[in-house]
Amino acid sequence: QEGTGAGKRPNFVLLLIDDAAYSDLGAYGGEARTPNIDRLAAQGAVFTQYHSSPLCSPSRAMLLTGVDNHRTGFATIPETLPVEQQGRPGYRMRFEPGVETVATRLKAAGYRSYMTGKWHLGHGPGELPDALGFDRSFVLDASGADNWEQKPYMPYYTSADWFEDGKPATLPKDFYSSEFLVDQMIRYLEKDRARREPFLAYIAFQAVHIPVQAPREFTANYDGVYDGGWGQMREARWRRAQERGLIPQGAPLAPVHEKLRSWESLDAEERALYARSMQVHAGMLEAMDHHIGRLVDYLKAQGQFENTVFLITSDNGPEPSNPVAQAGFRTWMSRNGYTHELGNLGEKGSMCFIGPEWANATASPGNLFKFHSSEGGMRVPLIAAGPGIAPGRRLVGTSFVTDVTPTIYDYAGIDRARWNGPVPMSGRSLKPALSGAVPRVYAADEPVGMEVGGNAALFKGDYKLTKISLPWGDAKWRLYNLATDPGEVQDLSEKEPERYRAMLADYAAYEQEAGVLRLPDDFNPHKQVKINAIKKQLHHYRFVLGGAAIVLASLLLMWLRRRILRAGA
Numbered sequence: 282q283e284g285t286g287a288g289k290r291p292n293f294v295l296l297l298i299d300d301a302a303y304s305d306l307g308a309y310g311g312e313a314r315t316p317n318i319d320r321l322a323a324q325g326a327v328f329t330q331y332h333s334s335p336l337c338s339p340s341r342a343m344l345l346t347g348v349d350n351h352r353t354g355f356a357t358i359p360e361t362l363p364v365e366q367q368g369r370p371g372y373r374m375r376f377e378p379g380v381e382t383v384a385t386r387l388k389a390a391g392y393r394s395y396m397t398g399k400w401h402l403g404h405g406p407g408e409l410p411d412a413l414g415f416d417r418s419f420v421l422d423a424s425g426a427d428n429w430e431q432k433p434y435m436p437y438y439t440s441a442d443w444f445e446d447g448k449p450a451t452l453p454k455d456f457y458s459s460e461f462l463v464d465q466m467i468r469y470l471e472k473d474r475a476r477r478e479p480f481l482a483y484i485a486f487q488a489v490h491i492p493v494q495a496p497r498e499f500t501a502n503y504d505g506v507y508d509g510g511w512g513q514m515r516e517a518r519w520r521r522a523q524e525r526g527l528i529p530q531g532a533p534l535a536p537v538h539e540k541l542r543s544w545e546s547l548d549a550e551e552r553a554l555y556a557r558s559m560q561v562h563a564g565m566l567e568a569m570d571h572h573i574g575r576l577v578d579y580l581k582a583q584g585q586f587e588n589t590v591f592l593i594t595s596d597n598g599p600e601p602s603n604p605v606a607q608a609g610f611r612t613w614m615s616r617n618g619y620t621h622e623l624g625n626l627g628e629k630g631s632m633c634f635i636g637p638e639w640a641n642a643t644a645s646p647g648n649l650f651k652f653h654s655s656e657g658g659m660r661v662p663l664i665a666a667g668p669g670i671a672p673g674r675r676l677v678g679t680s681f682v683t684d685v686t687p688t689i690y691d692y693a694g695i696d697r698a699r700w701n702g703p704v705p706m707s708g709r710s711l712k713p714a715l716s717g718a719v720p721r722v723y724a725a726d727e728p729v730g731m732e733v734g735g736n737a738a739l740f741k742g743d744y745k746l747t748k749i750s751l752p753w754g755d756a757k758w759r760l761y762n763l764a765t766d767p768g769e770v771q772d773l774s775e776k777e778p779e780r781y782r783a784m785l786a787d788y789a790a791y792e793q794e795a796g797v798l799r800l801p802d803d804f805n806p807h808k809q810v811k812i813n814a815i816k817k818q819l820h821h822y823r824f825v826l827g828g829a830a831i832v833l834a835s836l837l838l839m840w841l842r843r844r845i846l847r848a849g850a
């Protein structure tokens with residue numbers, strides 16, 4: 282065993298929420314009842330300036346390795362990968378050689394690791410968690426799936442592929458995702474109850490990704506809560522963020538993008554549908570929290586709770602897509618047993634989503650949402666609780682998704698000399714901030730770059746340089762002070778030209794070092810998905826298509842032969 286520090290080594294419970302916005306959880310001022318998460322937040326620390334990447338797989342790769350996304354092999358998500366980047370180093374959509382996961386490193390230190398939920402970091406043999414350090418795993422390889430039935434949620438996929446320990450697996454006939462993922466984790470822990478090793482339990486929830494679905498009893502808890510619309514809710518969350526000290530008093534709220542509709546412009550029917558969609562979103566968060574509570578109870582009953590470090594976070598900001606508005610989606614929906622109706626919204630057979638306006642409101646006070654390098658796309662919750670973590674603290678220093686793995690190594694007592702594998706981490710341990718020794722772990726003059734699909738940012742102290750892609754951004758570099766301006770309202774690039782230039786140079790250096798491949802400013806990930814989906818379908822049906830081509834060619838040859846013979850006769 283490597284680097285076993287003094288004292289009892291803690292367990293780790295890493296809970297990843299999919300697409301949870303900055304102010305979605307109760308602890309961050311959201312409406313959803315999340316008492317179990319809030320209790321952990323009160324017992325531990327709440328980060329106010331933690332940043333993921335703006336997209337799923339890059340964030341997950343960084344979360345589990347501490348390595349920059351371009352170095353991991355997941356510079357972006359496979360769904361939106363442009364043709365010209367396919368197969369290039371850092372863009373191969375599988376872990377690059379030499380990139381080690383937290384599970385691999387913990388195993389060398391004598392830990393057991395378990396995972397349930399969404400993987401989205403590869404598909405085939407050697408690419409699933411069983412090959413990447415996890416002792417037991419029950420995972421979905423894709424970006425998402427239905428929460429009630431084993432079926433896909435968008436035309437990109439022809440099936441919902443789950444795997445147990447790397448082998449194809451079938452979900453129970455009756456399940457709800459958050460319940461099942463917690464149950465399965467408890468089954469793994471229970472099976473290994475007699476073992477003496479400490480463990481990492483990683484649950485990557487499907488909540489609150491599309492399709493947004495929740496049991497009716499949870500959704501019903503929010504009757505009327507969202508009837509006032511997204512404008513009201515956004516301002517209420519902004520006020521609560523100030524009251525709770527998550528943002529400074531008087532920090533401005535991001536402006537509303539001109540493409541976003543006002544609540545008042547909707548008719549009564551649309552309002553009812555959208556209010557209920559947001560109820561399902563809150564219900565889905567509450568259901569997840571309820572099941573997290575069961576895991577906490579289980580650990581308490583086993584006498585493990587006191588020795589467990591909990592880390593709760595999200596992979597990116599809220600999902601703005603409205604799939605039903607996309608061409609052909611309604612046909613796909615009806616073929617796949619989905620409706621989009623008020624009556625059963627969020628229940629079995631329902632395709633529910635919150636759309637860009639609610640998404641923007643859930644990210645309050647941030648600008649925009651997932652996909653974008655705005656605070657709405659990247660500033661997400663991070664809660665840490667457990668032994669040695671001082672209770673009730675707000676940590677305001679900016680921190681990053683790459684910091685989670687080194688933080689785990691630090692608490693596990695792994696010798697610092699062994700933290701890095703062949704591909705070094707870019708993250709930092711947050712332990713010194715969590716123990717109260719220092720207020721922040723990055724120096725004020727230390728640059729940290731981030732890029733996904735042309736959305737780019739460079740953080741330095743409280744400052745952030747950012748470029749947001751078209752069509753929601755204008756692909757121009759802007760400078761903000763996040764400590765005073767979390768809504769990114771006041772561009773400082775002209776007021777502080779020297780800082781602006783210095784940070785542009787820092788970004789250029791980051792781009793070079795990380796191996797970022799540039800994209801045209803007007804690169805549209807949503808168009809790319811359609812192209813990639815067609816290619817994927819062609820690949821999926823290649824045998825059928827190949828067979829059909831052979832039959833057609835044979836028929837043609839027979840016909841030609843007959844004509845030639847007839848002409849000769």
Ligand SMILES: O=[N+]([O-])c1ccc(OS(=O)(=O)O)cc1
Pocket residue numbers: 336337338358360361401424425437490806807810
């Ligand atoms: O554009 N898509 O097809 C797309 C985008 C996001 C997405 O979700 S994510 O969780 O993988 O980011 C899935 C598909």
